Amino acid sequence: MSDGLLLFAPVGLPLAGAALTAMLRRHRHICRWTMEITVLLLAFASLQLFLKVREGYILTTRFGGWPEPFAISFRGDSFGATLVLVTGLLALAAMIYARADIGARRRHAGFDPLFLGMLAAVNGAFLTGDLFNLYVWFELMLVTALGLITLDRRREQLDGAFRYAALSMVGATFILLGIAFIFAETGVLEMVEIGKQLAGRELTLSLVTGGALIFAGFALKSGLFPLYFWLPASYPTAPITASAIFAGLLTKAGFYACVRVMVTLFGVQTLPGFPLMFALVAAGTMLMCVLGALAQTDLRRLLSWHIIAQVGYMAMGLAIASAIGIQSAIFYMVHSMIVQTNLFLVAGAMARADGTFDVRLAGGIVRSQPLLALLAAVPILSLAGIPPFSGFWAKFMVIRSSFAVGLGWLGAVALFVSLLTIISMGSVWAQAFWQSRAAGLRARRVPPAMLMAIGLLSAATLLIGLFPDTLWGIAGDAALATGARR
Numbered sequence: 001m002s003d004g005l006l007l008f009a010p011v012g013l014p015l016a017g018a019a020l021t022a023m024l025r026r027h028r029h030i031c032r033w034t035m036e037i038t039v040l041l042l043a044f045a046s047l048q049l050f051l052k053v054r055e056g057y058i059l060t061t062r063f064g065g066w067p068e069p070f071a072i073s074f075r076g077d078s079f080g081a082t083l084v085l086v087t088g089l090l091a092l093a094a095m096i097y098a099r100a101d102i103g104a105r106r107r108h109a110g111f112d113p114l115f116l117g118m119l120a121a122v123n124g125a126f127l128t129g130d131l132f133n134l135y136v137w138f139e140l141m142l143v144t145a146l147g148l149i150t151l152d153r154r155r156e157q158l159d160g161a162f163r164y165a166a167l168s169m170v171g172a173t174f175i176l177l178g179i180a181f182i183f184a185e186t187g188v189l190e191m192v193e194i195g196k197q198l199a200g201r202e203l204t205l206s207l208v209t210g211g212a213l214i215f216a217g218f219a220l221k222s223g224l225f226p227l228y229f230w231l232p233a234s235y236p237t238a239p240i241t242a243s244a245i246f247a248g249l250l251t252k253a254g255f256y257a258c259v260r261v262m263v264t265l266f267g268v269q270t271l272p273g274f275p276l277m278f279a280l281v282a283a284g285t286m287l288m289c290v291l292g293a294l295a296q297t298d299l300r301r302l303l304s305w306h307i308i309a310q311v312g313y314m315a316m317g318l319a320i321a322s323a324i325g326i327q328s329a330i331f332y333m334v335h336s337m338i339v340q341t342n343l344f345l346v347a348g349a350m351a352r353a354d355g356t357f358d359v360r361l362a363g364g365i366v367r368s369q370p371l372l373a374l375l376a377a378v379p380i381l382s383l384a385g386i387p388p389f390s391g392f393w394a395k396f397m398v399i400r401s402s403f404a405v406g407l408g409w410l411g412a413v414a415l416f417v418s419l420l421t422i423i424s425m426g427s428v429w430a431q432a433f434w435q436s437r438a439a440g441l442r443a444r445r446v447p448p449a450m451l452m453a454i455g456l457l458s459a460a461t462l463l464i465g466l467f468p469d470t471l472w473g474i475a476g477d478a479a480l481a482t483g484a485r486r
Contacts, residue, residue, distance in 0.1 A: 004061035006052060007076045007127060009045035010084050013038055014120035021112035028107045032099075035112040039095040042119065046088030053081040054474075058481075060129065073129035073190055077481035079330065080126040082474055083256060086334055087126070089460060090248045090341050091119050093453040094241050097345055100352075100447035101241045109151050115245070118144040122249045126256060130189040131182065131214075131265075134257060135175050138221060141250060142168045148242035149234055160234035167220060167230040174217035181210030182265070195264045195483055203266075211274075214261050222254030223308040224315060225284035231308055232292065236300035240348030243300060247307050248341030252333055255314050259326065263482040268321045279319035279410050285312030286417040293424050299347045299357045299432065302424065303340070306383065309421070310336045313414060316398050320405050327479040328398040331471055335382070335394040335464060342379040342457035349376075349450045350432055359428055363435040372446050373433050378458035382465070384425040385418050390464035390471075397472070 017038030024031045052059065059076035066072060076084075094115070102111050121140035128134050142165070149161045183189060185207050186197050198207070220227040235246050262268045268275060286309050293305035314336070317329025347357060353369050354362040366373045382389035395418055402411035464471050 003052075003057075003059045006045070006049055007059045007061050007074050010042060010049060010088070010123040011074075011120050011127065013042050013045060014116040014123070017042075018113040018116040018120065021116060022110070025108055025110060025112065028104050031107055031112050035098075035116060036095050038116055039091045039119075043088035043092045046084045046123075049076055050081045050085040052076075053078055054477075072133060074127045075129035075192065076127055077478075078474070079256075079259075079478035079481045082330070082334065082478050083126045083252070083337075084123050086337050087119065087122055087249060089457075090245060090337060093341065093345065093456050094245050096449050096456070097244070097348070097453035098241045099449040101239060101348060101450070106151055106239060109153075110147060111151060111239070111242075114144045114147040114151075115242070118148070118245065118249070122253050125253050129191060131179050131191055131194065131261075132189050134191075134260070135172070135179060138175075138218075138253070138257070139172060141253065142172075145246065145250065148246075149238045151239055151242070154237070157237040160237040163230045164234040167227070171217040171220035171227075174213045174220070178210040178213030178215075178217065181206050181213065185210070191260060191264050192483075195267075198266060207266075211261065211266050215258060218254050218257040218261065219281070220254075221250070222258060222311050223251050223285075224281050224311060225288055225308075228285065228289060228308045232301055232304040235304045235307070236298065240300075240344060240351070244341045244344035244348070247303065247344050248337045251307055251311050252337050255311055255329075255333065258315075258318065259329065259482055262318055263326060263484050267483065268318055275319050275321040278315055278321075279407060282312045282315035282319055283410055283413045285309065285315060286413060287312075290417045290420045290424065294420060297358055297360050299350065299359055299428065300344070302359070302428065303343050303347060306343075306421070306424070307340055309417065310340065310383075312417070313395065313398055316402055316407075316410060316414065319407060319410060320401050322401075322405065323476075323479045323484040324401050325398075325405070326482055326484040327472070327475045328394075328401045330475040330478045331468075332394040332398055334471060334475070335390040335461075338457050338460050338464075339379045339382045339391060342454060342461065343383065345450065345454050345457070346372075346376040346379060349446050349454060352450065353444055353446050354432075355444065359431040362432040365433040369446055371451060372454070375451065375454045375458050376433070377429075378461050380425050380429055382461050384422045386422075388465045390461050390468070393465065393468040393472075 020034050021031045061074050063072045121137045124137035146161050150157045186194050223231045235243050289305045289309035293302050296302035314329045314332050317325040351357050382391035385391045385395045399411045399414050
């Protein structure tokens with residue numbers, strides 16, 4: 001396979017699959033098989049791209065033969081290829097889980113093309129080389145996410161979709177204005193080329209304004225403080241398979257864009273006052289959202305608050321403003337993508353077993369569903385940061401890096417939030433899994449497809465926890481690919 005085809009495959013395959021499943025959606029079995037074959041091919045192509053990049057290559061290609069600065073370019077480096085590989089893994093788990101969660105009505109409503117369209121948009125954002133098309137892929141993410149949120153046409157879904165759409169349009173406006181400022185100053189859109197032009201150049205008010213607007217737009221899409229309130233109102237309303245893929249991909253794609261813009265374009269160290277702003281944003285995100293999680297009894301909403309809180313840990317990497325900080329953030333991002341997707345899959349399996357998402361009413365899963373309890377313990381303990389799971393290493397590395405650069409107060413906030421996370425997830429385990437089952441609540445069988453999907457991601461979490469050096473090295477290469485300075 002040529003380099004250009006290999007680079008385009010993680011986007012082109014799901015786009016083609018989305019078109020096919022849209023045409024075949026009245027034939028649900030053919031539609032399902034088409035989606036599943038597409039995801040398998042996507043996972044294989046993602047692995048091949050990752051292995052190629054790990055050999056030391058940076059793949060680049062341009063489409064349409066357009067001249068600079070309008071060329072549509074793709075760039076596959078260690079950062080983008082790593083996240084595309086994780087996307088392939090999450091898509092594989094969601095595909096398996098969907099066999100039990102997505103029935104004929106939801107497939108007829110368009111689940112398969114929307115799901116594949118979202119995968120294409122996420123991979124497009126991870127692999128695009130130019131700033132404007134980064135914005136375009138995020139808008140495609142928004143369209144597919146709104147379709148998945150409203151799949152069942154319930155009132156709460158429409159309300160959640162409205163909030164998501166309204167805030168996303170505000171973010172899109174910020175991003176477009178920021179791109180206009182930067183294009184007016186540089187005359188190019190390719191991110192690496194912009195970074196070369198701005199290296200060592202005195203920053204003007206126009207450039208700083210453009211950078212701040214773009215960061216604000218992508219921070220909103222990441223759910224960073226204080227622009228996070230739309231997420232807990234929208235993510236829990238979608239079908240659980242869609243919520244899981246949202247948890248793993250959407251906010252992480254937003255944070256990926258923040259890193260690309262702040263580091264590749266500007267070099268976060270060169271923007272006056274920005275590292276301190278990132279530190280305050282990270283601290284506010286962690287504190288406010290873990291407190292929000294503690295107040296929830298619906299497991300989907302509780303996990304939605306934890307999604308945002310975990311992005312706060314990643315934002316600490318931008319505050320640290322060095323290659324080691326970005327490396328820690330990327331390690332945390334990969335861990336979080338896997339664990340948070342898995343936790344939503346666990347929530348769906350728990351609801352299938354007990355008939356409720358309310359942790360106060362559920363119970364007895366350890367005794368009635370021991371295999372589910374065993375598999376669920378892995379992401380629960382990992383989110384809480386218990387060794388030797390991946391969450392322990394992710395928190396250890398980002399907190400250690402903050403103390404090393406003199407941001408001890410931020411590290412102390414992260415430690416305090418970690419304690420509250422342990423309390424939150426400990427409460428979930430005690431109520432939903434350990435306590436006796438509520439009177440009149442009968443245990444139901446959890447489909448094997450759900451257990452297989454949860455087991456796949458739990459195994460990935462265990463591997464990261466047992467061999468953290470491997471991911472740490474990959475994250476280091478990804479950090480250097482962003483242009484972060486040592």
